[in-house]
Amino acid sequence: MKLYTYFRSSAAYRVRIALNLKGLAYDAVPVHLLKEGGQQLKPEYRAVNPSALVPALDDGGTVLTQSVAIIEYLDEAYPDMPLMPSDPLGRARVRSLALDVACDIHPLGNLRVLKYLVRQLGASDDDKNQWYVHWVSEGLAAIEARLAASPQTGRFCHGDSPTMADCLLVPQVFNAQRFNIDMAQFPTIARINAACVELPAFADAHPSRQPDAE
Amino acid sequence: MKLYTYFRSSAAYRVRIALNLKGLAYDAVPVHLLKEGGQQLKPEYRAVNPSALVPALDDGGTVLTQSVAIIEYLDEAYPDMPLMPSDPLGRARVRSLALDVACDIHPLGNLRVLKYLVRQLGASDDDKNQWYVHWVSEGLAAIEARLAASPQTGRFCHGDSPTMADCLLVPQVFNAQRFNIDMAQFPTIARINAACVELPAFADAHPSRQPDAE
Numbered sequence: 020m021k022l023y024t025y026f027r028s029s030a031a032y033r034v035r036i037a038l039n040l041k042g043l044a045y046d047a048v049p050v051h052l053l054k055e056g057g058q059q060l061k062p063e064y065r066a067v068n069p070s071a072l073v074p075a076l077d078d079g080g081t082v083l084t085q086s087v088a089i090i091e092y093l094d095e096a097y098p099d100m101p102l103m104p105s106d107p108l109g110r111a112r113v114r115s116l117a118l119d120v121a122c123d124i125h126p127l128g129n130l131r132v133l134k135y136l137v138r139q140l141g142a143s144d145d146d147k148n149q150w151y152v153h154w155v156s157e158g159l160a161a162i163e164a165r166l167a168a169s170p171q172t173g174r175f176c177h178g179d180s181p182t183m184a185d186c187l188l189v190p191q192v193f194n195a196q197r198f199n200i201d202m203a204q205f206p207t208i209a210r211i212n213a214a215c216v217e218l219p220a221f222a223d224a225h226p227s228r229q230p231d232a233e
Numbered sequence: 234m235k236l237y238t239y240f241r242s243s244a245a246y247r248v249r250i251a252l253n254l255k256g257l258a259y260d261a262v263p264v265h266l267l268k269e270g271g272q273q274l275k276p277e278y279r280a281v282n283p284s285a286l287v288p289a290l291d292d293g294g295t296v297l298t299q300s301v302a303i304i305e306y307l308d309e310a311y312p313d314m315p316l317m318p319s320d321p322l323g324r325a326r327v328r329s330l331a332l333d334v335a336c337d338i339h340p341l342g343n344l345r346v347l348k349y350l351v352r353q354l355g356a357s358d359d360d361k362n363q364w365y366v367h368w369v370s371e372g373l374a375a376i377e378a379r380l381a382a383s384p385q386t387g388r389f390c391h392g393d394s395p396t397m398a399d400c401l402l403v404p405q406v407f408n409a410q411r412f413n414i415d416m417a418q419f420p421t422i423a424r425i426n427a428a429c430v431e432l433p434a435f436a437d438a439h440p441s442r443q444p445d446a447e
Contacts, residue, residue: 069378070337081322085336088328095321107309108295114302121332122299123284126340135367140354153349164283 020045021077023067025052025059026229029125030086031074032190035224037090040181041100045076049231052130087114087121090183102183112169113177116162116184120191124158127151128194148198155195156204162188163205172207174214181215189215193226234259235291237281239266239273240443243339244300245288246404249438251304254395255314259290263445266344301328301335304397316397326383327391330376330398334405338372341365342408362412369409370418376402377419386421388428395429403429407440 022038022045024031038045050073051058058064059071068075068084076083078096083089094102103110126132128151136142136150166172176184192202192212202209215221226232236252236259238245252259264287265272272278273285282289282298290297292310297303308316317324340346342365350356350364380386390398406416406426416423429435440446 065378069382070333070372070375072337083322083325083329085329085332087336088325088332091328092321092325095324107306108297110309111297111302111306114305115297115299118299118302118335119284121336122301122340123286126336127346132341135364136354139363139367140350140356140360142354146354149353150349153353158284161284164279168283 020079021048022046023048023050023064023073023075023077024229024231025050025073026226026232028052028073029190029194030072030121032193032224032226033086033186034074034076034089034093035229036186036189036221037093037102037183039220039224040102040186040218041093041097043093043097047230049229051231087117087183087187090117090186094183102181102186104177104182109171109177112171113182113184116165116176117187119158119162119165120187123161124155124191127154151198152200155191155198155200159191159195159200159205159208163208166207166211172211175211181218181220185211185215185221188212189221234293235262236260237262237264237278237287237289237291238443238445239264239287240440240446242266242287243404243408244286244335246407246438246440247300247400248288248290248303248307249443250400250403250435251307251316251397253434253438254316254400254432255307255311257307257311261444263443265445301331301397301401304331304400308397316395316400318391318396323385323391326385327396327398330379330390331401333372333376333379334401337375338369338405341368365412366414369405369412369414373405373409373414373419373422377422380421380425386425389425395432395434399425399429399435402426403435 024047050064059073065071067082074086076089083092103113133147136147171177173179175181176188189212236248238261264278273287279285281296288300290303297306317327347361350361385391387393389395390402403426
């Protein structure tokens with residue numbers, strides 16, 4: 020398997036965690052989002068993923084895109100070390116927590132969006148940071164409320180082993196910390212994040228541990 | 234089943250299509266996103282969904298959130314009239330097309346985001362419209378490229394019967410048309426949309442056909 024990745028991409032980070040949790044080896048193909056005006060925007064990469072976003076996963080010649088779809092695929096095609104519960108309600112809970120990150124938080128802080136705010140709308144650095152902090156804080160507060168209220172929350176987001184929800188939560192917490200968001204506001208998330216990052220699968224997926232890290 | 238919905242919410246529209254395609258009856262509970270400063274922001278609705286977003290689905294007392302997770306749940310819990318292919322690669326393709334809408338397009342044009350642009354960043358009506366048109370056009374162009382290039386595209390996004398991908402695509406096209414985006418740029422999407430909207434399941438889910446329509 021080949022993973023088109025960028026060390027600091029939070030969506031790529033999710034897939035790296037999932038691959039590691041499942042014990043699947045892969046070759047990292049770095050796509051630098053800032054160099055050369057963005058390598059993801061070049062025709063060569065658009066031929067891999069017309070959306071010009073990382074990650075993309077090449078499994079035996081078929082290219083898959085969208086981190087959540089990739090993780091679900093890995094879990095279906097390589098069933099050892101499941102990342103999803105077996106019951107439909109549990110699966111719905113894990114998916115919705117993952118999508119709370121993937122749909123409600125992450126798209127608003129993506130590089131291309133922050134660039135648009137600055138270039139097209141003339142946002143200042145302060146405006147941009149406030150925008151980022153606003154959406155991340157609002158999104159994490161909603162996830163915290165869900166996790167804190169549910170008896171299904173365990174050592175991890177859903178029970179006592181990591182699921183797809185944890186694969187999405189940890190990179191989002193990493194990003195929140197980069198923007199100095201105080202995680203003490205979100206004690207359940209902070210506790211789960213701490214439990215995750217001590218596992219080698221999560222630690223090895225960290226941006227600083229990637230071959231293209233700067 | 235009870236669906237917390239708003240006639241013009243594109244995420245609720247997705248779930249209405251899925252429920253109709255699967256022939257599942259439901260009671261619509263309208264949540265008006267504009268009245269009373271937004272009924273979704275009231276404590277009563279936050280108790281249903283801490284994210285303060287529609288839709289939410291109550292199936293026998295369990296509340297599910299996130300439209301994509303809800304549709305996947307419906308497909309698992311009520312397997313008649315499947316909305317997902319049976320092979321992992323086909324499922325990954327359908328999921329990734331759905332997420333191209335749910336993660337890369339829709340979050341950027343959501344009501345709360347457009348409000349932030351105007352109120353916090355002082356965006357003009359023109360700025361707001363350009364922002365909307367930019368992300369929708371870019372996102373639909375990527376989906377068009379994928380659909381046009383794949384032999385798996387049929388009468389619908391994936392083969393010749395509707396899947397979750399169509400449930401997401403049609404509401405996004407509806408929104409694009411509200412903002413006068415020329416769908417002739419996206420001929421494959423336009424063709425699939427036309428095939429969908431002639432089906433009663435899609436037609437009955439249309440915003441104008443909802444009990445809370447204005």
